[in-house]
Amino acid sequence: MSSTLQGPEKTTEEIEKIIEQTKNSDQKIFPILKPGNWVGLKAGALSYNLINTDAGPKVVIAYGINTPDNFVFLTQQHLGTMDSKDLADEAFRNLRNYETEFTYSKVLQNKVLTSSGHDFSSERILSEAHMLKAHAMLEAEEILVSIPRRTCMMVISRNANEKLLGAFLSLHKDAWEDDSYGNAPIANILFTMKAGRITGHIALDSITRNE
Template sequence: MKKLIFIVLLILSDTALSESSVKPLSEKLEKEISENMSESSYFPILKPGDWVGITHGAVRQTLIGEPENPDLVIGFGMDTPENFVFLMHSDEDKLDIQNVVNNAYSNLENMDVVFTPSQVLDNKVLTASGKLFSSEAILSKKHMLKAHKILNAKQMLVSIPRRTGLMAISRDAPKEILNKFIYLHSHAWNDASYGNAPIANVLFVLEGGDIVGIIPMD
């Protein structure tokens, strides 16, 4: 039972937890997790390299950095009515981990992502924001190819400084617009007022819908 309790608290807070901080779950929360846990319920979720889940057994893939010393990872989470629960290696007795991961990416592919051109920036910057997994759209080749097409861009720069937000621009956009794009990225990275968790202070370089490089911004 302690492992299940820890999983729930881990999702509610990104701060490190000690065993002494673990509190009993209500029967309602235990039932909620049990009823919602299935191999088709998860989505990929981007997390910074210092995410507490890494040291406590969360299933993850490294996106930036080395597996032993990551800067950005992909976890796999399930959104329930009252809680957010991550896939843990300790769940392998209940779930097929590889199936969960495969289904998570399929769920992302099937998600409706709406790219909105910014009129203020001469329609040369696309935004997709407000949805729980908007930032994770960068992991979907299908969604990124759609953005390439709208921007008519061979290469794109994509910004996902904090959760639920994504911006994209052609790498060949006018310098003035690129500078404004970089400013907006930096502003979002430094603005915690909306309570969205930080992801990465980098610009991702995409070509053909795939991430081909990063540009550190710090």
């Protein structure tokens, strides 16, 4: 599925029509994770920082309408027809209602979970209820979450043994470097989570370069 930005040629009436469609069809607004250097930011896409650093944002949350052909990303124009809080509330409500499940990896001794293959698998890291399932399934107070590309999520306990963590890092690295499926990149980092919420991140750029 391709992605487009809502360009300046769209009139207010056209924007209102697009938003009205989201209320009466499957074309719903969702939060969409993007890297901090995403070109859409320069084009005025609505977003806020999820992971920020002194050098700038590493991961941002944008908002897009899931149409049959592509994602239409919302820009500042849409704030003329939608309240920003209402927009965010609707997007996260749609994400909560977007069901995805975790599966144990038998190859990795059922110590790693995957939840991949759907449009918003990666974005479900923003759903506390969903991520609490991962804590419970792994019996882990703190977890590491890999979402290198859209539609991809892998989870492991932060207290897993060194061999398993190494295998997990290899899976992340392979997914991050594999563009064969056309899934847009998000970040070469691991998220740390407690109680279903993001608590920090571990940058892997230097690790990847040194290997």
